[in-house]
Amino acid sequence: MSGTAVPLSNTANGYTIVSQVLSQSSEPRQVISSVNPVQKFRKGWPKTLGTVQIMIGLLALILGILLVVFGAYYLVFIIPPFVVAFVYLPTGVLTAAAGQYNTA
Numbered sequence: 043m044s045g046t047a048v049p050l051s052n053t054a055n056g057y058t059i060v061s062q063v064l065s066q067s068s069e070p071r072q073v074i075s076s077v078n079p080v081q082k083f084r085k086g087w088p089k090t091l092g093t094v095q096i097m098i099g100l101l102a103l104i105l106g107i108l109l110v111v112f113g114a115y116y117l118v119f120i121i122p123p124f125v126v127a128f129v130y131l132p133t134g135v136l137t138a139a140a141g142q143y144n145t146a
Contacts, residue, residue: 092138092140096138099129102124106120106127
């Protein structure tokens with residue numbers, strides 16, 4: 043739609059219909075976002091994310107301890123909560139620390 047706009051006028055009723063509005067420069071402009079991944083990470087509340095990850099890790103650890111104490115002797119039931127806990131706890135601590143200290 044690079045043609046010129048032709049307004050239709052109705053002089054009897056006193057209104058004008060405009061079907062297309064063109065700016066002075068009809069070249070399409072490209073918007074370039076200059077947000078790097080570090081700035082995007084900092085805007086995403088990393089302290090809160092780290093806290094939630096730590097809480098999930100603690101809950102998984104408690105679940106694993108309860109499974110061991112109350113008699114789940116199958117390794118299929120015992121190992122996954124501990125694996126989840128030992129993955130979420132360090133990542134939560136690192137995420138919270140990355141949000142706390144702005145080094146970049």
